[in-house]
Amino acid sequence: MENNSFILQMQGITKEFPGVKALDDVNLSVRKGTIHAICGENGAGKSTLMKVLSGVYPYGTYDGKIIYMGQEMKFRNIKESEAAGIAIIHQELTMIPELSITENIFMGNEIVRRGLIDWTEEKKRTYEILKKVGLSINPDILIKHLGVGQQQLVEIAKALSKNVKLLILDEPTSALNEADSENLLNLMTELKNKGITCIMISHKLNEIAAVSDAVTVIRDGHTVESYDVEAGKVDEDKIIKAMVGRAIENRYPEHKPKMGKVIFEVSDWCVEDPDVEGRMVCKNASFNVRAGEIVGFAGLMGAGRTELMRSIFGKNYGIYRGGKIKIKGHEVKINSVESAIKHGLAYVPEDRKVLGLNLLDSIRKTVVAANLDKIKKNGLLDLNLEKKAAEEYRKSLKIKTSNVEAGVTTLSGGNQQKVVLSKWMFTEPDILILDEPTRGIDVGAKYEIYKLIHQLADEGKAVILVSSELPELLGMADRIYTIFEGTITGELLSSEADQEVLMKKMTITSN
Template sequence: MEHPLILQMQGITKLFPGVRALDNVTLEVHRGDVHAICGENGAGKSTLMKVLSGVYPHGSYEGKIIFMGNEVAFKDIKESENAGIAIIHQELTMIPELSITENIFMGNEIVKHGLIDWNTARHRTVELLERVGLSVEPDTLIKHLGVGQQQLIEIAKALSKNVKLLILDEPTSALNEADSENLFNLMRGLKSKDITCIMISHKLNEIAEISDAVTVIRDGRTVETYAVEAGHVDEDRIIRSMVGRSIENRYPEHESHPGEVIFEVSDWTVDHPNIPGCQACKNSSFFVRAGEIVGFAGLMGAGRTELMRSIFGRNYGVYLGGTIKIRGKEIHVPSVASAIRQGIAYVPEDRKNLGLNLLDSIRSTIVSANLKGILQGHLLNLDKEFQVAEKYRHSLNIKTYSVNSGVSTLSGGNQQKVVLGKWMFTEPDVLILDEPTRGIDVGAKYEIYRLIHKLADEGKAVIIISSELPELLGISDRIYTIFEGSITGVLDRAEANQENLMRMMTSTSGSELNAGKDSRIYETC
């Protein structure tokens, strides 16, 4: 039996300078459903949800919103929250210097006798963290947590309010499989309590697992909406609707021709930056050949990002020991600038805080890591800057009407492409890609994979960190696994599958599969 409608968005049109972001979009969501919204980056998904939640206030768009039977005209996000709508943005909004408790109850403080009741707030925080499956002290500062953990805290914050409609924008983009499944169980629990969820996702397997209905948006227009049979979704149909064409193979065919060892790390050991005596990376050794794509698999907090950040100019942790060689010659990289000079590039997982200056334009961001590349004499050649930005705008298919636009105006996936372009412009010998397709749709992923293959074919050493095991299996020549800061093994593509990778990711001996365990550095030290 079909539930009554909780939400109707009729004829929604939203204009930005030079861009029609939404064009007469229609959306209908039934109460108690999990409704998925799909579309390529820049299709208008996040913009539509910002209209719904009051981020873009009534009057800044055309069309009508009917929520719980009443037409609404939200002036800001506070009004939508008071009505029972909560949104979790793809780009996290936590304040790093504040605690979990302070972030969860910011703007919604528990007051007793005119003062904030911190004891009650901490107890409520513990309860909320339990609901999202996160075992962390409520006084922990946000800056000490990984992106995936912060995502779960965003969800806990939404649940602290009397939510009737929960909007999740790419909620699992930074979560491993265990945490993603925990989130889905949470969403099923909300559904049983008649709470409706709208989920923006590019992961078609997730849509099949959790959704009751799917709406596809392309180029700011509604393409189609259809109900999903439990556990089954026509992925080819969604892809055709999203990109306007079919994609026969998610991972492009590629014949690898690895050459000599170009990049080698030996006995790399790094202490946690805030916990003396706690080793975030333990005697890690690995190598990458020229023209080879090497993947790194591990649960959230296992040490993958920490290892790569510490290698890239020691910008994570306290260096204790280890060596780096490029083409057999030992190099020293005590700073990010020295790492860039030595031919190492790093595309970070957290593009918002580590990869971009959101106040910059697209053109200045793309050249920012290699200003020497646009010098004319001792001055910057702005014409060349524009030409370089345009080159990467087209080659990476960055959806924007002008490279003079600010990076803050782009969708999350297009911001990721700008970061990738920035590091490609440095023409590195070693390119480290940390979650390079996080928040990127299936069509754009295919383009990124082809670019990665092109870089490998040019003889570069490519390292990929990904939480999606199918992605690592689909694109890597070899895959290393990490558990609690230690590299536990390596498998060639022909030997690797999800089962044996998971086994190696969850135990130093590889003998047990702790699917529900999150090997956070903060819990192991």
């Protein structure tokens, strides 16, 4: 087969960060005028590969070759890859919300006549470019007044205005509602028919099946499989096997659950996206947890797990549109984080830096932050009690620090996570929601956190464990719910589940 049918060949790409090989001898060949899907679990290396391609990680910081349109490329930055006709549309949109569509599209390459910006010409061209992506809206509208779906189309329009030949879409539909997603997939097919090549990073198998001409699966920084497919005839089981097929060693402590009654029930919970009108992030979610039980929630990024948990925890996310919560058999109204804590709920967030820790505080202050009443004497904070509490957690959780006065920032990720856990354990909750509690933590620290989760369950707490790592859910949870696009699609005992069954329920709406 002649190489000139390939627009892109990435050969033997290896990228290391301190202590981690993010990519190890990855190969990717993309044919001209096709839609090529790249899939793999969170953290498999998909985005790192695209950052190598676009020059975010410049030539010289990785090993291997990039052959693009028949020539070896050595991009030093994004500008160079864009000049060559490669554009990436990221999950996080990069438009400036306070500027108009026209200003965003021509930023950095304004049309200038006699030293002044030619607004009339820019607007005329913007209007033409928007038509290419199926948007007939006024180019003067500010970006912030557009829905996420429209913003994404404007990003694509901007790429087309720069004469793009290879368009990369990173999880393009994770924030879109169904109509916008379909619109975007149709647009990709139209662009392909106009000779533009697309690479789509996605783990929504239904979308990959609908539009791809080829699939590459990346797992743990390696390319596992790469093959051509016929759009509409993708073998989803084959992709799932390739995405998760790995041996699970004994990474989880032994545990025999001691379960009691159902103490936490959520029924018909509905939440609307705060930014996208009409898009529901939780659709009639119902689930329950017993005392002493660890219940897992499995779903891919953007499936709505965190949104569900944050909205339950004091309506801390989204627009509440209905549903009930019962604790120990009684219906409760929880309208704020304070009332959630008072009702015995605790939430350890996924993003510990933004939501879990005040990075300016010491360990001692952080541990007691969510339950100051407990260390008050006659209405005043008792600093001895505060110190004693922090010391107890430092010892029992083996937080690696010589002193509870140390700043939280001085700790490693695993130890920071233990401090966040301490803070919520100090509130003596009955129901503990753990969102990705071991994300970004090394294996040794994970094992300690697992033991801690078991200990909490053995104290009779109801534990909810949200995790993107299927082996973790299978190794830790007693029961697992799967979520896809805001809907709970399955409930399984983990003893009866395996990774493939879960992945299927996490990527397909109706089974």
